[in-house]
Amino acid sequence: MSKYWSKLAASLTPYVPGEQPKDRRYIKLNTNENPYPPSPKAIEAIRSAANDDLRLYPDPTCDDLRAAIARRHGLAKEQIFVGNGSDEILAFAFPAFFSPERPILFPDVTYTFYPVYAKFYGIPYETLPTDDEFGIDLNDYAKPSGGVVIPNPNAPTSRCLDLDSLIRILEANEDRVVIVDEAYIDFGGRSAVSLVGDYPNLLVVQTLSKSRSLAGLRVGMAFGHPDLIEGLNRVKDSFNSYTLDRLALAGALAAIEDEAYFEETTRKVVATRERTAKAIAELGFVSIESSANFLFATHPAFSAEMLFQRLKGKGILVRYFNKPRIDRYLRVSIGTDEEMDQFVRALADIVDEAGRIDQ
Amino acid sequence: MSKYWSKLAASLTPYVPGEQPKDRRYIKLNTNENPYPPSPKAIEAIRSAANDDLRLYPDPTCDDLRAAIARRHGLAKEQIFVGNGSDEILAFAFPAFFSPERPILFPDVTYTFYPVYAKFYGIPYETLPTDDEFGIDLNDYAKPSGGVVIPNPNAPTSRCLDLDSLIRILEANEDRVVIVDEAYIDFGGRSAVSLVGDYPNLLVVQTLSKSRSLAGLRVGMAFGHPDLIEGLNRVKDSFNSYTLDRLALAGALAAIEDEAYFEETTRKVVATRERTAKAIAELGFVSIESSANFLFATHPAFSAEMLFQRLKGKGILVRYFNKPRIDRYLRVSIGTDEEMDQFVRALADIVDEAGRIDQ
Numbered sequence A, B: 001m002s003k004y005w006s007k008l009a010a011s012l013t014p015y016v017p018g019e020q021p022k023d024r025r026y027i028k029l030n031t032n033e034n035p036y037p038p039s040p041k042a043i044e045a046i047r048s049a050a051n052d053d054l055r056l057y058p059d060p061t062c063d064d065l066r067a068a069i070a071r072r073h074g075l076a077k078e079q080i081f082v083g084n085g086s087d088e089i090l091a092f093a094f095p096a097f098f099s100p101e102r103p104i105l106f107p108d109v110t111y112t113f114y115p116v117y118a119k120f121y122g123i124p125y126e127t128l129p130t131d132d133e134f135g136i137d138l139n140d141y142a143k144p145s146g147g148v149v150i151p152n153p154n155a156p157t158s159r160c161l162d163l164d165s166l167i168r169i170l171e172a173n174e175d176r177v178v179i180v181d182e183a184y185i186d187f188g189g190r191s192a193v194s195l196v197g198d199y200p201n202l203l204v205v206q207t208l209s210k211s212r213s214l215a216g217l218r219v220g221m222a223f224g225h226p227d228l229i230e231g232l233n234r235v236k237d238s239f240n241s242y243t244l245d246r247l248a249l250a251g252a253l254a255a256i257e258d259e260a261y262f263e264e265t266t267r268k269v270v271a272t273r274e275r276t277a278k279a280i281a282e283l284g285f286v287s288i289e290s291s292a293n294f295l296f297a298t299h300p301a302f303s304a305e306m307l308f309q310r311l312k313g314k315g316i317l318v319r320y321f322n323k324p325r326i327d328r329y330l331r332v333s334i335g336t337d338e339e340m341d342q343f344v345r346a347l348a349d350i351v352d353e354a355g356r357i358d359q
Helices: A007-011 A040-049 A064-074 A088-099 A111-119 A139-144 A165-172 A226-236 A246-257 A260-284 A305-314 A337-358 B009-010 B040-049 B064-072 B084-098 B113-121 B137-144 B163-169 B224-235 B246-257 B260-283 B304-313 B337-357
Strands: A080-083 A103-108 A125-128 A148-151 A180-182 A204-209 A222-224 A294-298 A329-335 B079-081 B102-105 B126-130 B149-150 B178-181 B203-208 B221-222 B294-298 B329-335
Touching: A007 A139, A007 B084, A007 B224, A040 A246, A064 A080, A064 B113, A080 A088, A080 A226, A088 A111, A088 A180, A088 A204, A088 A222, A088 A226, A088 B009, A103 B221, A111 A125, A139 A165, A148 A165, A148 B137, A165 A180, A180 B009, A222 A226, A226 B079, A260 A294, A305 A337, A337 B064, A337 B137, B040 B246, B040 B337, B064 B246, B079 B084, B079 B224, B084 B113, B084 B178, B084 B221, B084 B224, B137 B163, B149 B163, B163 B178, B221 B224, B260 B337, B304 B329, B304 B337
Parallel strands: A103 A125, A103 A148, A148 A180, A180 A204, B102 B126, B102 B149, B149 B178, B178 B203
Antiparallel strands: A080 A222, A204 A222, A294 A329, B079 B221, B203 B221, B294 B329
């Protein structure tokens, strides 16, 4: 606390990202990174863009990248926005579409950055309870509000809604914006991007961090009616004209265009996820049916915190949230088959050991 | 205007950056880019960082880059903040240190992003008049306020305050934050970074866009008391955890450490500026004494808008602001000697032509 901070700065409770440890080399299953490298074409494009033109500002409207994204989805460039990670896009979307006058709605168990944005901008919010298996009740989202944020699949629960459910939410909120946060959609869910042409109140947000293996490049994208994209641009241009550097623009464009590599690596992650879910089920774990690149799993007999600590001791980092309702769960990002085999073996040892002590 | 925009979004007047033309190849003297390429070491560092680790998130605290900046200035890492361009740092600093309760102060002729930030965050502001040569009256900045922003050198005027003047402003504002925006300081001014240890209310903001020839990489840095840096971090972590990508971190670090290249290129820009100022004076232009990488110049006989348009017709892009008090001036970024020779020749032709028509 400092006398120089604004009241707002003093009141903030900033978001805390997953550990990026520097003390030793871990099998890192804690921040939902992709175990496969980015497309070689993306790396090549970045190396080519690392040239003398870096002395020049990048294109502030990111036209080429937006055109490439639009082409992939059969949309117009005017329906596309790109940002410095999908977090930045959400940080622009909250003040663009939500107001201090009316509370927005999102699930009680979800991405913990949503309440942080809301507090930063003075936007009230109401969290709506998920059921015992973290499902949402669609009727809850029909009530009057200032807007809705639907993470799909949800994090950290990995649960996914189908398009019919999203349409019900969109139609119940015709006069306000529904943000569908699809950070994890490419690992099994059906994207709401196909609905963008029909629902002018829909903003879909995605990221290249997960399914394009580019967490280190910071690129996110949003899809919506040109009016919503213009709203995002109004906020962005009141904040920072040039949010994507030349290297990010070049790498993202190449990654978006390498469809074959994207399909191959996401398919591998999904296959490993299914294999891992089965293996930990044999150890007595119960996991939510996942449409993401992580599993959300609990064991009826053992504390998640204990499992987290012992895994860490064995050089395997997963995510544990010391929070009501989810403090019995671990969120485990999907690594390579080899990494997940090590994870399962470590978990088996811990369960075996802890089980013997319990007796 | 859209019914989905928040009242805030509808009320914004976004910043408009200088043209990034795509229609033809111009001699680009309109956005204060450096005519020399970035340090070869920076380009090499970026190419090396373009590897499979891009699948992993970058270090959210940017430790290595902050440590390198701290070393260069004999400061501690805790006194350094880095952001996605200095514009982003300013966008974090406004809500961190300024409040809706009391107006902040800055000069009437200055960087036009300041009022944009203020409006975005609902922070009132008062602009203080500069004199006929765009000098500021130090006494004006002693009045009670919510904080002060001093661009030094100022843009677009190129005028620079000495350290004694800054100390007077700092001492008159002990209870509030004074932001010194030093985007252009390396081209002749004396940096206030040396005052950071003595003035806990001082935040100095710099960029790698100009003097490090890295406008395309988007890296800015701030220097201040650890409390102020923590204030910036509280806002950043309420907005976006990972603002700098792995390539920007690597390139910026190498650029900061290549002191010899930095000194050589800034020296060349300064020499070319002096040469150009002399040459246009011979054509009848009056320019403000510049401590930046641009000239702010007016001609008593010819309209700046006419000169801007005719230069553009000849393939030379400069900046013209259609605004009260500065609409008789051109802001001309300093290019290479060869580019400035072409600029001066073009200007001589235009002046000659226009002069003959006038008679």
